[in-house]
Amino acid sequence: xxxxxxxxxxxxxxxxxxxxxxxxxxxxxxxxxxxxxxxxxxxxxxxxxxxxxxxxxxxxxxxxxxxxxxxxxxxxxxxxxxxxxxxxxxxxxxxxxxxxxxxxxxxxxxxxxxxxxxxxxxxxxxxxxxxxxxxxxxxxxxxxxxxxxxxxxxxxxxxxxxxxxxxxxxxxxxxxxxxxxxxxxxxxxxxxxxxxxxxxxxxxxxxxxxxxxxxxxxxxxxxxxxxxxxxxxxxxxxxxxxxxxxxxxxxxxxxxxxxxxxxxxxxxxxxxxxxxxxxxxxxxxxxxxxxxxxxxxxxxxxxxxxxxxxxxxxxxxxxxx
Amino acid sequence: xxxxxxxxxxxxxxxxxxxxxxxxxxxxxxxxxxxxxxxxxxxxxxxxxxxxxxxxxxxxxxxxxxxxxxxxxxxxxxxxxxxxxxxxxxxxxxxxxxxxxxxxxxxxxxxxxxxxxxxxxxxxxxxxxxxxxxxxxxxxxxxxxxxxxxxxxxxxxxxxxxxxxxxxxxxxxxxxxxxxxxxxxxxxxxxxxxxxxxxxxxxxxxxxxxxxxxxxxxxxxxxxxxxxxxxxxxxxxxxxxxxxxxxxxxxxxxxxxxxxxxxxxxxxxxxxxxxxxxxxxxxxxxxxxxxxxxxxxxxxxxxxxxxxxxxxxxxxxxxxx
DNA sequence: TTGTAGGCGTTATCAG
DNA sequence: CTGATAACGCCTACAA
Numbered sequence: 001x002x003x004x005x006x007x008x009x010x011x012x013x014x015x016x017x018x019x020x021x022x023x024x025x026x027x028x029x030x031x032x033x034x035x036x037x038x039x040x041x042x043x044x045x046x047x048x049x050x051x052x053x054x055x056x057x058x059x060x061x062x063x064x065x066x067x068x069x070x071x072x073x074x075x076x077x078x079x080x081x082x083x084x085x086x087x088x089x090x091x092x093x094x095x096x097x098x099x100x101x102x103x104x105x106x107x108x109x110x111x112x113x114x115x116x117x118x119x120x121x122x123x124x125x126x127x128x129x130x131x132x133x134x135x136x137x138x139x140x141x142x143x144x145x146x147x148x149x150x151x152x153x154x155x156x157x158x159x160x161x162x163x164x165x166x167x168x169x170x171x172x173x174x175x176x177x178x179x180x181x182x183x184x185x186x187x188x189x190x191x192x193x194x195x196x197x198x199x200x201x202x203x204x205x206x207x208x209x210x211x212x213x214x215x216x217x218x219x220x221x222x223x224x225x226x227x228x229x230x231x232x233x234x235x236x237x238x239x240x241x242x243x244x245x246x247x248x249x250x251x252x253x254x255x256x257x258x259x260x261x262x263x264x265x266x267x268x269x270x271x272x273x274x275x276x277x278x279x280x281x282x283x284x285x286x287x288x289x290x291x292x293x294x295x296x297x298x299x300x301x302x303x304x305x306x307x308x309x310x311x312x313x314x315x316x317x318x319x320x321x
Numbered sequence: 322x323x324x325x326x327x328x329x330x331x332x333x334x335x336x337x338x339x340x341x342x343x344x345x346x347x348x349x350x351x352x353x354x355x356x357x358x359x360x361x362x363x364x365x366x367x368x369x370x371x372x373x374x375x376x377x378x379x380x381x382x383x384x385x386x387x388x389x390x391x392x393x394x395x396x397x398x399x400x401x402x403x404x405x406x407x408x409x410x411x412x413x414x415x416x417x418x419x420x421x422x423x424x425x426x427x428x429x430x431x432x433x434x435x436x437x438x439x440x441x442x443x444x445x446x447x448x449x450x451x452x453x454x455x456x457x458x459x460x461x462x463x464x465x466x467x468x469x470x471x472x473x474x475x476x477x478x479x480x481x482x483x484x485x486x487x488x489x490x491x492x493x494x495x496x497x498x499x500x501x502x503x504x505x506x507x508x509x510x511x512x513x514x515x516x517x518x519x520x521x522x523x524x525x526x527x528x529x530x531x532x533x534x535x536x537x538x539x540x541x542x543x544x545x546x547x548x549x550x551x552x553x554x555x556x557x558x559x560x561x562x563x564x565x566x567x568x569x570x571x572x573x574x575x576x577x578x579x580x581x582x583x584x585x586x587x588x589x590x591x592x593x594x595x596x597x598x599x600x601x602x603x604x605x606x607x608x609x610x611x612x613x614x615x616x617x618x619x620x621x622x623x624x625x626x627x628x629x630x631x632x633x634x635x636x637x638x639x640x641x642x
Numbered sequence: 643t644t645g646t647a648g649g650c651g652t653t654a655t656c657a658g
Numbered sequence: 659c660t661g662a663t664a665a666c667g668c669c670t671a672c673a674a
Contacts, residue, residue: 003650013661014661016661027660048434050374050380050436052651054651055651069390069396093412093413093414094412113367113370114369114370219599220595253599274541278574325667334644336646347643349643371668372667373669375668376670
């Protein structure tokens with residue numbers, strides 16, 4: 001492989017000059033520049049990017065941590081991140097953790113090793129204090145409410161959104177509402193749980209743990225929700241479903257099992273995925289791609305101060321409430 | 322940041338010795354080793370991985386090219402790749418191309434620059450000859466039938482699978498069958514088209530271009546398929562649907578529009594995604610995660626010869642035929 | 643078992 | 659405008 005030194009020799013100039021034309025720096029005469037360019041052409045030269053990385057201390061690589069990628073929420077987030085990264089000539093290193101702490105640590109380590117310039121953590125399992133230890137090594141951006149902490153983030157105020165959706169259902173006459181969620185731990189889930197409990201307390205409604213459905217991630221998870229509801233003597237009359245996919249699964253399954261929607265069961269999905277539109281599902285729109293974009297920008301703008309961006313959501317009224 | 326030289330000074334040894342303990346090489350006395358370890362502990366030392374890369378010429382990074390990640394087919398493929406990469410201590414660089422040739426070239430370029438050790442192209446837009454030019458720079462693995470070419474791949478014989486599925490439908494009494502596909506170009510699609518035409522010719526059935534539905538990628542795309550079919554004077558009686566997601570969308574929409582499945586319209590999906598099981602959709606199972614695993618291994622086993630692995634598929638009979 | 647010295651390919655500083 | 663030369667941080671013959 002020919003290197004910068006070879007080029008210098010071929011063009012009859014110094015490596016410095018070669019480096020200059022390579023990086024489009026000024027102060028190089030037209031003739032020398034073209035000599036170098038010619039040498040590059042002839043030799044089919046290719047920069048060794050690792051050497052550049054070592055020398056500059058930058059890699060134009062940003063890490064993205066997600067528990068799994070085969071989920072519309074994360075897929076859309078990554079899509080937004082990827083599109084923005086493309087604009088800024090960055091590439092993405094993907095860390096699929098399956099919520100394995102060791103895997104999350106790997107990602108953090110990678111930051112410390114300077115293999116990536118920044119790390120975006122879309123969802124985490126590891127504790128706050130372990131993540132904190134890596135702050136000195138580069139920007140770490142989170143996708144959860146970090147207000148009050150010294151970390152940047154773009155996030156949805158899930159407490160507020162849940163309260164809003166619950167209120168909406170209440171106005172529509174519902175008293176027995178529950179919700180479906182992916183996992184119960186995690187900041188976002190905790191905030192929703194808090195909202196749920198506060199809401200119940202506020203309206204003096206009873207708390208029924210059976211109204212909370214865990215492990216609802218995909219379309220097919222809607223099935224068990226409907227089955228469980230059918231067996232309840234006092235089923236909920238409305239459900240907040242934290243992913244439109246799952247809501248769609250519930251709608252489909254409900255149809256087959258004779259549960260009328262919205263009459264027997266009202267539904268509010270989240271994200272406003274295309275599937276929600278097609279199936280006419282009332283939903284809370286979360287601009288995930290937009291959020292991905294923001295996350296990325298926070299990662300690479302080092303001159304920027306620590307900032308927490310709240311991403312606004314909007315209710316899309318359709319026919320499941 | 323403390324480096325290997327500092328460590329050497331602290332531990333009172335040479336950089337070589339430090340390097341040895343860092344890489345678990347033999348021939349270093351117990352006491353020197355512990356001295357180095359102690360220095361590492363005290364200094365909170367962290368290797369600069371870029372320097373390692375430059376020196377060794379390897380990055381433990383594998384590139385993955387996909388058109389978009391928010392699609393179950395690619396998501397599952399990536400999932401398989403990611404899981405295997407994890408086992409071998411590799412990380413993944415994700416290239417989302419949106420089928421932009423320039424973006425694919427970026428990925429290829431990255432290989433040439435030695436930023437990644439191998440490149441897995443799950444689906445491509447660029448021509449065969451341009452890809453060929455990058456063979457000298459590292460392993461390039463494809464996800465399409467490359468038999469007869471000098472490239473490694475793991476692939477499904479879509480010609481064979483399509484023929485098989487078509488035959489199955491024919492045995493069940495169908496004569497007017499069509500198919501839904503993501504895009505018409507692409508090797509895999511071409512092979513399916515070929516199978517389709519050969520099949521028709523073989524049974525002396527007429528070719529009707531209206532029976533081929535393009536741009537069918539997601540659940541919601543099922544809607545337009547059903548709508549189009551409803552308007553046809555002579556609609557197909559059976560459809561091969563190259564993604565279970567889309568098949569599920571068709572089932573759902575058909576229900577709403579009064580198209581009976583399988584009586585008015587029989588369906589065979591592809592992939593055997595969980596959604597197919599839940600919705601009782603007959604499908605051709607493609608072990609995508611397994612395929613991802615294979616692809617990855619082909620990427621990193623440089624001693625291995627060029628090889629093309631055909632991934633077997635199986636028909637899962639359910640209730641849409 | 644240990645250490646010296648050279649190399650990996652670039653960029654950056656600084657003196658012309 | 660141009661070019662030595664010193665980083666960048668690590669690995670690895672080769673010599674001892």
